[in-house]
Amino acid sequence: MPGILKIALKLLVNDKSKFAALLIGITFAVFLMVMMMSMFSGILARSSSSVYNIGAKIWVMDPAVNNATSSIPMPDYVLSAARSIKGVKYAVPLYFGGAQVKLKSGAYQAVTVVGLDDATLYGRPDLIEGNIENIYAENAFFVAKDAEFSKLESPKIGTEFEINDFRGVVVGLAMVASSGLFGVPTLYTTHSRAVTYIPSTRFTTSFILVEPKSDADIPYIQQQIKKLGYQALTRNEFVKKISDFYTYKTGIGMNILLMTAISFIVGLSISGQTFYTFILENLDKFGALKAIGAKGRVLISMILFQASFTALIGYGLGVGLASTMIILARIRIPDYAAQVTYMTLGFAFVMVLIIAGVSSYIGVRKVLQIQPFDIFRG
Amino acid sequence: MEHAAIKANGLEKWFGEGEARTLAVQSASFEARYGEMLYIVGPSGSGKTTLLSMISGILKPDGGSVIVEGKDLWMLESDEIADLRLNKIGFVFQDYHLFPRLTTAENVAIPLILKKMEWNTALKVALEYLEIVGLKDRAQLPPVKLSGGEQQRVAIARAIAGQPDILVLDEPTASLDGDTGRKIVEFVKTNILNDKRCIIIVTHDSRIDEYADAIMKMEDGKIIGVERNRALKGVGE
Ligand SMILES: Nc1ncnc2c1ncn2[C@@H]1O[C@H](COP(=O)(O)OP(=O)(O)OP(=O)(O)O)[C@@H](O)[C@H]1O
Ligand SMILES: [Mg+2]
Numbered sequence: 001m002p003g004i005l006k007i008a009l010k011l012l013v014n015d016k017s018k019f020a021a022l023l024i025g026i027t028f029a030v031f032l033m034v035m036m037m038s039m040f041s042g043i044l045a046r047s048s049s050s051v052y053n054i055g056a057k058i059w060v061m062d063p064a065v066n067n068a069t070s071s072i073p074m075p076d077y078v079l080s081a082a083r084s085i086k087g088v089k090y091a092v093p094l095y096f097g098g099a100q101v102k103l104k105s106g107a108y109q110a111v112t113v114v115g116l117d118d119a120t121l122y123g124r125p126d127l128i129e130g131n132i133e134n135i136y137a138e139n140a141f142f143v144a145k146d147a148e149f150s151k152l153e154s155p156k157i158g159t160e161f162e163i164n165d166f167r168g169v170v171v172g173l174a175m176v177a178s179s180g181l182f183g184v185p186t187l188y189t190t191h192s193r194a195v196t197y198i199p200s201t202r203f204t205t206s207f208i209l210v211e212p213k214s215d216a217d218i219p220y221i222q223q224q225i226k227k228l229g230y231q232a233l234t235r236n237e238f239v240k241k242i243s244d245f246y247t248y249k250t251g252i253g254m255n256i257l258l259m260t261a262i263s264f265i266v267g268l269s270i271s272g273q274t275f276y277t278f279i280l281e282n283l284d285k286f287g288a289l290k291a292i293g294a295k296g297r298v299l300i301s302m303i304l305f306q307a308s309f310t311a312l313i314g315y316g317l318g319v320g321l322a323s324t325m326i327i328l329a330r331i332r333i334p335d336y337a338a339q340v341t342y343m344t345l346g347f348a349f350v351m352v353l354i355i356a357g358v359s360s361y362i363g364v365r366k367v368l369q370i371q372p373f374d375i376f377r378g
Numbered sequence: 379m380e381h382a383a384i385k386a387n388g389l390e391k392w393f394g395e396g397e398a399r400t401l402a403v404q405s406a407s408f409e410a411r412y413g414e415m416l417y418i419v420g421p422s423g424s425g426k427t428t429l430l431s432m433i434s435g436i437l438k439p440d441g442g443s444v445i446v447e448g449k450d451l452w453m454l455e456s457d458e459i460a461d462l463r464l465n466k467i468g469f470v471f472q473d474y475h476l477f478p479r480l481t482t483a484e485n486v487a488i489p490l491i492l493k494k495m496e497w498n499t500a501l502k503v504a505l506e507y508l509e510i511v512g513l514k515d516r517a518q519l520p521p522v523k524l525s526g527g528e529q530q531r532v533a534i535a536r537a538i539a540g541q542p543d544i545l546v547l548d549e550p551t552a553s554l555d556g557d558t559g560r561k562i563v564e565f566v567k568t569n570i571l572n573d574k575r576c577i578i579i580v581t582h583d584s585r586i587d588e589y590a591d592a593i594m595k596m597e598d599g600k601i602i603g604v605e606r607n608r609a610l611k612g613v614g615e
Contacts, residue, residue, distance in 0.1 A: 002494070003487075007491060011480070136588065290460075291436055292463065292534045294464075372436045373431045376427060
């Protein structure tokens with residue numbers, strides 16, 4: 001490290017109270033920003049969990065649907081029409097519904113029931129335990145082993161329960177890629193059993209899952225479905241639709257954005273203000289350096305170094321603190337919805353650079369303005 | 379060898395705007411020589427600091443020229459002037475301006491570090507200069523732990539660490555008691571001054587007059603006289 005930067009570092013770090021205030025400001029801002037955005041990412045990822053867990057390529061739905069778990073059932077002709085579109089390998093109905101389960105202990109628990117097409121079981125989950133054939137057995141249900149699993153009193157194969165006054169028996173455990181947002185366990189069964197056990201509206205097709213012959217057929221299929229007055233979305237499009245819904249059509253996105261902005265402003269003011277005081281207090285020293293023969297760019301490099309050093313440490317502390325918080329929260333609430341994404345880290349990093357940039361800009365301006373003559377005159 | 383370290387020609391400096399515009403220094407011409415300790419004396423407000431700043435590359439004059447080591451100082455680019463200050467001129471400020479958060483040794487090492495000397499070497503050299511001013515055992519302390527006179531010596535060590543040909547001190551004794559002030563100037567005269575160095579001191583402390591080789595008097599921004607060869611005279615008395 002060039003000696004002059006070492007000097008800059010010592011000036012900064014040896015001023016313990018100010019350095020601490022700077023770090024607290026930035027750490028606090030980063031912590032809040034990362035926390036907010038991680039929670040939001042977590043919520044978004046959860047909101048699309050069904051779409052990930054039921055791995056269909058194309059989802060057909062009513063255009064008004066913006067969430068996998070609150071669907072609008074479609075009449076049967078849509079299914080037949082979908083089946084006859086050129087490029088469709090197969091199209092099957094998927095049922096999504098809510099039910100009450102009475103557990104062995106006598107407690108009631110709300111569940112989401114997914115009814116898979118009887119003939120193909122398309123969209124079925126990977127299994128941890130049990131044999132998929134057993135789904136056809138009497139009263140058979142698979143239980144998703146997600147974060148909500150314990151709410152069903154951690155059932156095993158053979159565990160019995162009541163579902164809307166019908167008997168149900170667990171025949172296996174299903175793997176999931178991601179847990180849902182609403183804290184409700186998921187059961188899988190056949191479409192026909194789901195429809196029989198759960199009181200339904202006239203139509204029972206929540207979604208139609210379509211497998212195209214090839215990816216090249218997708219645009220044509222989407223176009224034909226649109227002509228029917230319905231919407232065919234690829235998995236990613238559906239996930240995006242759900243995310244957009246939560247981001248823009250509910251208060252969540254706006255609130256998170258506001259909180260992030262406030263964290264940023266608070267962090268910026270604390271650190272900017274402290275850094276400014278730091279520069280002001282050292283102004284005569286910078287002036288003396290200038291008189292001794294330090295060029296403007298040397299002083300600028302010192303200030304930039306001080307600002308970015310603080311910013312990077314604060315960033316590390318903030319991210320570390322947020323991650324620790326999330327890990328601690330997970331110990332208490334296993335399905336705590338928060339995930340630290342690279343995007344969040346990148347965003348927080350950019351914000352920290354802006355904080356450092358603004359602070360050093362103010363400092364640099366001040367330092368370049370001082371006249372060694374004024375220092376000399378005392 | 380050229381005897382003049384600094385040659386000032388018709389220097390002029392204005393301050394303020396409109397009504398308040400005043401001439402702080404006018405048609406100041408003089409030279410400061412190698413091997414001599416030159417005092418600039420005069421009443422408060424007579425323009426001593428202003429003149430000192432113009433000849434040491436800190437304040438741009440409104441008229442006239444300054445020749446340092448054969449170069450027309452104020453015709454240089456600002457970066458070149460900064461380099462000239464760094465390499466040729468050492469400053470001792472009235473308020474010392476030492477960094478309270480650095481050790482005494484690090485403070486002294488600053489000109490060397492600005493000259494891009496490697497950190498450990500610079501600190502070693504700084505120790506040598508602290509030894510010259512008799513403060514080697516205080517090297518690891520922050521300057522605030524030192525007395526006023528000791529801080530002044532640290533400031534002197536910092537000013538000479540870069541081995542400048544010209545050393546300028548503004549009121550070096552102003553914030554010291556009489557005895558300490560005398561000792562500092564005596565120290566500078568016997569240990570820092572040599573044939574290849576020129577020392578310019580602004581002061582209105584007459585108690586230190588005995589150490590001056592030349593005394594230049596100022597009044598109302600004008601140089602009203604220079605008295606030379608005092609030391610020779612002083613020796614005889
Ligand atoms: N930045 C400035 N703006 C306005 N006037 C100034 C400025 N600097 C100096 N002056 C004026 O110029 C004149 C000379 O000032 P200077 O500081 O050179 O005097 P000095 O002889 O060093 O005085 P002292 O012994 O009190 O230090 C004074 O009248 C002073 O008020
Ligand atoms: Mg003065």
